[in-house]
Amino acid sequence: MRxxxxxxxxxxxxxxxxxxxxxxxxxxxxxxxxxxAADVRLVIRSLMSLGLTPKETEPFLDCLRGxxxxxxxxxxxxxxxxxxxxxxxxxxxxxxxRRADLAQQMHAAARRGFRxxxxxxxxxxxLPQADPFPENLPAPEDDGAADHLRGLKxxxxxxxxxxxxxxxxxxxxxxxxxxxxxxxxxxPGADIPKGWDEIPGARGCSQxxxxxxxxxxxxxxxxxQRVLALSGDxxxxxxxxxxxLHLPYPMISxxxxxxxxxxxxxxxxxxxxxLYKRLTMIVRGDTIEHVFYSIFPPDTHxxxxxxxxxxxxxSST
Numbered sequence: 001m002r003x004x005x006x007x008x009x010x011x012x013x014x015x016x017x018x019x020x021x022x023x024x025x026x027x028x029x030x031x032x033x034x035x036x037a038a039d040v041r042l043v044i045r046s047l048m049s050l051g052l053t054p055k056e057t058e059p060f061l062d063c064l065r066g067x068x069x070x071x072x073x074x075x076x077x078x079x080x081x082x083x084x085x086x087x088x089x090x091x092x093x094x095x096x097x098r099r100a101d102l103a104q105q106m107h108a109a110a111r112r113g114f115r116x117x118x119x120x121x122x123x124x125x126x127l128p129q130a131d132p133f134p135e136n137l138p139a140p141e142d143d144g145a146a147d148h149l150r151g152l153k154x155x156x157x158x159x160x161x162x163x164x165x166x167x168x169x170x171x172x173x174x175x176x177x178x179x180x181x182x183x184x185x186x187x188p189g190a191d192i193p194k195g196w197d198e199i200p201g202a203r204g205c206s207q208x209x210x211x212x213x214x215x216x217x218x219x220x221x222x223x224x225q226r227v228l229a230l231s232g233d234x235x236x237x238x239x240x241x242x243x244x245l246h247l248p249y250p251m252i253s254x255x256x257x258x259x260x261x262x263x264x265x266x267x268x269x270x271x272x273x274x275l276y277k278r279l280t281m282i283v284r285g286d287t288i289e290h291v292f293y294s295i296f297p298p299d300t301h302x303x304x305x306x307x308x309x310x311x312x313x314x315s316s317t
Contacts, residue, residue: 056080082165086226089248093216096246128245130206133299140201145266146279146293153286154179155262161250162235162242167228169259170286176314177226178219178305180280181265182208182298184233185241193271201278202270204298205231206245208278211302213247219302222309224282231276232257266293280305284314 059080060071071077154170161167172179182205196202212219212227219227227249231238235253242251254260257274260267266277278298282290282305290308295301 050084052080052084056084078165085163085165090217090220093213093248130210130245130299133204133207133297134197137197137203137297138200139296140277140294142294143266145277146291149263149265149281149288149291152263152288154283154288155259157258157262159252159254160235161228161252162238162247163250165250167250167252172228172283173225174285175225176223176282176284176289176309177228178212178224178280179228179230179283180208180212180278180301180305181259181276182229182231182278183268183270183275184231185209185237196270199268199270201294201296201298202268202275204278206241207297207299208295208301209241209247210245211299212249212305213245215302215306216248218306219309222306223314224305224309228252230254230259232274282308 059074059076063071063074063077066074068074072081156168156170158166158168183202185205209229212229216227228251229238229247229249230252232255233241233251233253234255238251238253241247257265257267257276259265260276266279267274268277269275277293278295279291279293280295280301281288281292290312292301292304292308295304
């Protein structure tokens, strides 16, 4: 394909991609450059539709040149997707928090004397909230069931998260990250299980999810490269929770409690089912560095994690 035949891509753009090594056109006998149609289509799709930078597109082109029919058939391409998603998650969280701050400032200013009809009603915050955490719930006690976890390595178990990405638990991040484990959120629209509020530490999964959502930027600022949530919940229920509460981090469904079996995690019985007890791990690479257990109240737990990260920074040496 000659430069003038590359639909929607200017000759100047093609020359730039060639200069930085993204395109390697062959030369026709006439001396004209002959661009691969696959290369050009990928550049158009990646740079114009997905918002990837030229540098970020390089692994996709390398994948095609390596003989793959699709540019994202290689692990390096998937890593670019994941990094871009994480970058967008951080930006979304930052923007949502900024909007909430602006709305609060505006209402505070309006209450100081403006009587315009524009401020007669509250402007809803962008983030939906879980129901308030009930009062007078029994607090769980630390029964020592998580004392053995610090220093253990996460098992090489593989899951598909709510972003549709394949996640291997011992390869989530090379740095410090957060894995919080919760019992269940249940079927969308259904009542909570009978007697749920009487079980110490059972209630508060949606509130905890919102807590990690609202504190995601602070967690990242304190060095947490990823946040993941895991439970025995059905994957469909988790997808509903992510959509309903606008959660910017992925969730993992483990209905077989395979992580509990590998690490001997604490569980409890309720309504004929075995469920995870609530706990949070700070992980470095594949090694558990710190464990929060037991957790109460769950709706402010993410703040506790932020404070621990701030008090225990990663050494630069």
